[in-house]
Amino acid sequence: MKGLYHIEHRKMPTRRRRGRRGEWIFQSMAFVALVFTIAVLVVLLVDVFRDGVLRLNWQFLTSFPSRKPELAGILAALVGSACLITLTALFAFPLGVGAAIYLEEYARKNWLSRVIEVNIANLAGVPSIIYGLLGLELFVRMMRMDRSLLAGACTMALLVLPIIIISSREAIRAVPVSIREASYAVGATRWQTIRYQVLPLAFPGILTGTILAFSRAIGETAPLITIGALTYVAFLPTGLFSPFTALPIQIFNWVSRPQKGFLTNAAAAIIVLLIVLLLMNAVAIWLRNRYQKKLY
Amino acid sequence: MATKNRQKWEPRTGERAIIHHKRASRIREGAIHLALFLCGILSIFTTLGIVAVLVIETVEFFKEVSILGFLTDTQWTPLFVDKHFGIMPLVCGTLLTSLIAMLVALPIGLLCAVYLSEYAPERVRHVLKPVLEVLAGIPTVVYGYFALLFVTPLLQGLIPSMSGFNALSPGIVMGIMILPIISSLSEDAIFAVPQSLREAAYAMGSTKLQVSFLVVIPAAFSGITASFLLGISRAIGETMIVAIAAGQQPRLTPNPLVPIETMTAYIVQVSLGDTPTGTLEYRTIFAVGMMLFLSTFLVNIVSLWLRRRFREVYL
Numbered sequence: 001m002k003g004l005y006h007i008e009h010r011k012m013p014t015r016r017r018r019g020r021r022g023e024w025i026f027q028s029m030a031f032v033a034l035v036f037t038i039a040v041l042v043v044l045l046v047d048v049f050r051d052g053v054l055r056l057n058w059q060f061l062t063s064f065p066s067r068k069p070e071l072a073g074i075l076a077a078l079v080g081s082a083c084l085i086t087l088t089a090l091f092a093f094p095l096g097v098g099a100a101i102y103l104e105e106y107a108r109k110n111w112l113s114r115v116i117e118v119n120i121a122n123l124a125g126v127p128s129i130i131y132g133l134l135g136l137e138l139f140v141r142m143m144r145m146d147r148s149l150l151a152g153a154c155t156m157a158l159l160v161l162p163i164i165i166i167s168s169r170e171a172i173r174a175v176p177v178s179i180r181e182a183s184y185a186v187g188a189t190r191w192q193t194i195r196y197q198v199l200p201l202a203f204p205g206i207l208t209g210t211i212l213a214f215s216r217a218i219g220e221t222a223p224l225i226t227i228g229a230l231t232y233v234a235f236l237p238t239g240l241f242s243p244f245t246a247l248p249i250q251i252f253n254w255v256s257r258p259q260k261g262f263l264t265n266a267a268a269a270i271i272v273l274l275i276v277l278l279l280m281n282a283v284a285i286w287l288r289n290r291y292q293k294k295l296y
Numbered sequence: 297m298a299t300k301n302r303q304k305w306e307p308r309t310g311e312r313a314i315i316h317h318k319r320a321s322r323i324r325e326g327a328i329h330l331a332l333f334l335c336g337i338l339s340i341f342t343t344l345g346i347v348a349v350l351v352i353e354t355v356e357f358f359k360e361v362s363i364l365g366f367l368t369d370t371q372w373t374p375l376f377v378d379k380h381f382g383i384m385p386l387v388c389g390t391l392l393t394s395l396i397a398m399l400v401a402l403p404i405g406l407l408c409a410v411y412l413s414e415y416a417p418e419r420v421r422h423v424l425k426p427v428l429e430v431l432a433g434i435p436t437v438v439y440g441y442f443a444l445l446f447v448t449p450l451l452q453g454l455i456p457s458m459s460g461f462n463a464l465s466p467g468i469v470m471g472i473m474i475l476p477i478i479s480s481l482s483e484d485a486i487f488a489v490p491q492s493l494r495e496a497a498y499a500m501g502s503t504k505l506q507v508s509f510l511v512v513i514p515a516a517f518s519g520i521t522a523s524f525l526l527g528i529s530r531a532i533g534e535t536m537i538v539a540i541a542a543g544q545q546p547r548l549t550p551n552p553l554v555p556i557e558t559m560t561a562y563i564v565q566v567s568l569g570d571t572p573t574g575t576l577e578y579r580t581i582f583a584v585g586m587m588l589f590l591s592t593f594l595v596n597i598v599s600l601w602l603r604r605r606f607r608e609v610y611l
Contacts, residue, residue: 020503022503022505023503023504023505026505026508027411027415029407030407030408030410030411030415033403033404033407033408033411034408034411034420034424036404037404037408037424037427037428037431037472037475038423038424038427040431040472041427041430041431043446044434044438044439044442044446047442047445047446048438048441048442051445094335095335095338096335098331098332098334098335098336099332099335099336099338099339101332101335102332102333102335102336103336106329106332106333107336113336115340116336116337116339116340118600119339119340119343120339121596121600122343122593122596122597122600123339123342123343125526125529125530125592125596125599125600126346126533126589126592126593126596127529127532127533127534127535127560127588127589127592128533128535129533129535129560129563129564129585129588130346130350130533130585130588130589130592131346132563132567133346133349133350133563133581133582133585134342134345134346134349136567137349137352137353137582138345138349141573158342161338161339161342162339165339189321189325190325190329191324191325191328212433215433216433218435219434219435219436219437219438220435221435221436221437221535221536222436222535222536222539222560222564225564225567225568226563226564226567226581228567231568248435248437248536251437251438251441252437252440252536252539252540255437255440255441255444255445255540256540263445266441267441270437270438270441273435273437273438274434274438277433277434277435281433
């Protein structure tokens with residue numbers, strides 16, 4: 001660390017011009033990098049849009065998959081994704097927020113809370129397909145949920161849990177200590193303080209983080225394939241134990257086929273998926289902007 | 297029901313009421329504490345579950361296949377009649393695509409991070425930050441589609457000998473996917489460098505470039521390295537891009553132009569088929585998963601340790 005404070009004399013500019021040229025080279029490289037990044041995003045969106053927008057119509061949204069690409073649709077996938085994400089939210093939201101409250105408000109600074117903390121950070125970095133393997137053994141085989149909506153939602157819940165915990169903790173930490181102290185001073189218990197003071201203030205932040213976590217879950221494909229979500233489903237899910245498909249799986253299935261028509265379908269389904277994501281993110285940003293100012 | 301209760305209820309007064317109230321609230325507080333503790337501890341059970349599942353199935357797998365063969369055999373053909381269980385081709389495929397991804401993500405990510413934190417005017421930041429956030433939010437199937445149907449044909453125009461499935465195109469697209477992770481985490485690390493260090497360097501007559509590269513980047517080095525490592529672990533674990541665009545042919549080759557198969561893509565391939573549970577083929581995905589888990593775990597731990605270090609130094 002010592003060396004940081006000390007700039008070698010050799011590297012100091014002897015001529016100002018040299019420094020200026022270096023500056024120019026760096027700035028133009030950075031500019032190229034920025035333009036490249038933005039260009040990739042634009043090209044990606046334009047490419048998908050151009051491929052799929054003509055296929056997008058009411059029939060596409062309300063039809064079941066078919067062997068003929070022009071008759072196929074994404075109804076089962078869309079409803080499957082909606083059910084899956086709702087169930088996942090039901091499981092993951094209370095558990096995640098509960099864990100965040102525990103870690104921020106209750107846990108003492110001892111080895112156990114340190115272990116939990118490191119463990120959560122680690123889980124956030126485990127590849128999603130590994131969660132799929134866990135879901136396959138634990139939910140599909142051992143708990144005999146079979147390849148059902150419930151098994152998919154449980155797997156997804158475990159997958160998004162670390163993200164929810166991390167973002168909820170940040171939101172809870174942002175609530176000033178003075179508010180808790182004021183609450184304790186008028187005789188509130190710890191839970192009353194959390195329930196009536198901390199949570200209402202932290203809630204917009206928690207909600208924003210959670211929505212972003214679920215928008216990630218909606219696009220997640222690998223774990224669902226591993227637990228065996230079907231790729232050809234011509235019915236709507238009827239209950240928790242019903243087989244299901246989801247939008248990204250439908251896209252994957254269509255992309256893997258050689259026929260041109262299915263590739264077009266994939267592009268159209270991608271547009272739908274991106275619109276759903278856009279809406280979810282817009283809601284998250286709206287919540288953030290709306291409540292951020294009111295707080296402090 | 298409610299009215300009945302109300303009739304029976306007599307207001308407790310004085311000391312009795314306080315004691316009753318205190319006891320009830322202590323029980324409730326304890327119950328809530330316990331419930332929240334269980335939520336917190338669930339994450340540990342998740343990890344234990346992952347480890348247990350992988351270990352159990354991998355042990356079963358190694359009862360039939362020797363570990364030495366698994367690590368040294370140069371062929372991976374568990375789904376063929378002539379079975380070979382050498383993981384090297386899959387590891388090679390994973391390393392190849394990850395390397396290409398890092399070659400794309402590393403320089404661009406770092407450039408973006410330095411530029412955003414040290415140079416960019418507010419206006420540029422306002423455009424670029426959302427662009428990076430959107431790139432990070434795009435589902436990986438979409439990137440897979442982009443790699444297979446846009447980048448590959450584009451590259452085939454430049455390199456006619458390139459196969460329709462290859463390591464290069466998904467590698468590049470994966471790099472673009474990882475770029476936001478690297479740039480935003482590096483930016484955090486750079487942001488954490490105290491302003492006083494920069495001012496000291498300026499006071500000695502350094503140019504902006506010198507301050508960025510000789511003071512700020514070395515000071516943020518552990519954080520930047522942590523972001524690279526996290527990017528690598530993402531690349532190793534990335535599934536859909538390679539499953540869609542890299543092919544399904546495990547091959548021990550450094551050639552990025554031919555079809556290969558990564559560890560993750562193999563798991564997808566088996567999951568899509570009708571492999572009956574409990575067979576050796578079924579267990580291969582857990583053995584491969586174990587390998588995947590161990591490698592990402594190792595990289596993540598180092599990354600986590602580095603990130604913690606830069607936080608301790610400056611915050």
